[in-house]
Amino acid sequence: MEALSDEDLMALVQEEKLNYMEVLFGRYQKRIYNYFLKCTMDPEESRDLAQITFIRVMKYRASFNASRGFEGWLFQIARNLVKDHFRKMKVYRDQFNLAETLPERAEEGDAGEQLEREELLYKAMARLEPDKRELLVLAKFQGMKYEQIAELRDTTVSAVKVQVHRTIAKLRDFYLEEEKSEA
DSSP, X not given: OTTSOHHHHHHHHHTTOGGGHHHHHHHHHHHHHHHHHXXXXXXXXXXXXXXXXXXXXXXXXXXXXXXXXXXXXXXXXHHHHHHHHHHHHTOOSOOOOHHXXXXXXXXXXXXXXXXXXXXXXXXXXXXXXXXXXXXXXXXXXXXXXHHHHHHHHTSOHHHHHHHHHHHXXXXXXXXXXXXXXXX
C-alpha cells in the first residue's frame, strides 16, 4: 500500500475503497496542519481546518482528476478553506500567541538564540498579509514547486517567483524591525 502513488490511492478511494484514504491522510496530515498553522497562526483553528480538508477530500473524491495530481488538488481544497476562514472572520490580523505555538525548548546557549530567532520570524510572518504569508508557506515551508503554486493561484510561474522574492524582502524588513524592537 505504501508503494502506491497518491494518485493511485485516490483512484482506489474513488472506487469506494475508503480504507486507502488512511494512507493519504498519514502522508499529508502534518503538512496540511502546518500549512494551516502558518497561515492562520492558530493551533485550534488549524486542527479544525485540517480535519475539514480531509472531510472535503472524501466528499468531493469523485471530482479528483489524476492528471492534475493529488497534492495540488489537496492544497487547492486547503487554500479554499483558508480563504473561507478569513472571509468569515473578516480579520486579517491574528491574535497569535507565540508561546502556545512554539515548542518548549531549553533557554540556554544556542537553543535559546534559536528560539529567539524563531519567535522573531513568527512575529514578522504575522505582520504579512494572509495571501503573502500563504505564498511563503507553500513555497518555503511546504516545499511546493513554483509550477504547482502558479496552478493553485491561477497565475504564471514568473509571477510567483516575483511575488515570493518580494514577500521574502518584506519579511526580512519586518524581521529586522522586530529585532530592533526586541533590543
